[in-house]
Amino acid sequence: MPSPAKDDNAAPRIYLIAAHPHWRDSRINRRLLAAAREVAQVDVNDLYSSYPDYVIDIAAEQRRLARADLLVLMHPIQWYSMPPLQKLWLDEVLAYDWAYGTHGTALQGKDFWLVASTGGPEASYHPQSYNRYFFDAFLPPYEQTAALCGMRFLPPLLLHGARTSSAEEVSAHVNTFCDRLASYPHWPEMDEIEPCPRCIVPETDRPHEEEAIVASERA
Numbered sequence: 140m141p142s143p144a145k146d147d148n149a150a151p152r153i154y155l156i157a158a159h160p161h162w163r164d165s166r167i168n169r170r171l172l173a174a175a176r177e178v179a180q181v182d183v184n185d186l187y188s189s190y191p192d193y194v195i196d197i198a199a200e201q202r203r204l205a206r207a208d209l210l211v212l213m214h215p216i217q218w219y220s221m222p223p224l225q226k227l228w229l230d231e232v233l234a235y236d237w238a239y240g241t242h243g244t245a246l247q248g249k250d251f252w253l254v255a256s257t258g259g260p261e262a263s264y265h266p267q268s269y270n271r272y273f274f275d276a277f278l279p280p281y282e283q284t285a286a287l288c289g290m291r292f293l294p295p296l297l298l299h300g301a302r303t304s305s306a307e308e309v310s311a312h313v314n315t316f317c318d319r320l321a322s323y324p325h326w327p328e329m330d331e332i333e334p335c336p337r338c339i340v341p342e343t344d345r346p347h348e349e350e351a352i353v354a355s356e357r358a
Contacts, residue, residue: 153320154207158186158214158225167256167301168215170313175213178320182207186224193227200232205245209323210290212281213254215301219270219277229284239287240340247289248335250324252296253281254316260300274299283338291335294328 155175159168162185175181182203190196204210214222221229236243257264257274264274278295285292296319298304298312319326 152207153181153209153211153323154203155181155183155211155213155320156186156225156228157183158212158222158228160187160222160224162187165215166304167298167309167312168213170309171213171254171316174313174317175320178317181320186228190224193224195228195231197231197234200228201234201237201245204232207249209250209252209293210246211252211254211320216255216257216277220280233284233288235340235345239289239338240345241342244289247337249288249290250293251281251285251288251290252293252319253278254296256298256301258300258302260303264299286336287338287340289335289337291332293326293332 157168157172157175159165159172162169162172172183172185176183184200184203212221212225214225220226233239233246234243237245239246259270261274262268264270264272266272274297281295282292296312296316298308304312
């Protein structure tokens with residue numbers, strides 16, 4: 140599928156973070172990464188190439204994220220969650236009083252989209268199968284991360300059975316992914332998605348460092 144030409148002055152902006160510890164072994168995410176780089180207005184960051192030493196440039200990441208309308212997390216599901224460098228990125232970049240908290244409004248009103256793949260087939264995410272739960276049971280950490288930052292959580296794009304999907308299934312998935320990126324925010328279901336919540340963390344729950352030290356000494 141031909142992709143739109145890049146235009147750095149067009150809107151909206153999309154910040155896509157791809158996290159795969161072993162790109163050479165990837166059947167799905169490697170193709171998605173290459174395709175995303177050809178879609179207009181997508182700022183692509185391959186985390187494992189950008190930060191092989193796990194030292195994240197927090198200020199640079201916050202600048203890239205602040206100018207985006209949509210944050211995309213793209214990765215394989217590993218142990219029912221995200222790869223470790225992706226989790227570190229969340230821990231360090233989504234800082235208190237920047238991404239959330241009383242004064243943390245940098246991401247308020249933006250969108251959050253998960254693009255993920257699983258090794259096991261969809262049928263394995265069932266109470267009667269070896270993963271024991273429907274896949275939706277593993278989404279609340281993503282949904283609440285978005286909510287805490289005042290972001291709208293968009294319906295995830297998932298491909299189950301990444302190891303056994305046919306070439307046709309993979310190509311169809313890549314095409315859907317590109318179509319969604321290129322057409323954002325004009326998705327047919329967008330008007331039906333719940334508006335951004337606002338989960339305020341009171342300052343009493345996150346005292347300043349010196350206050351926390353005093354409290355710990357009194358405890």
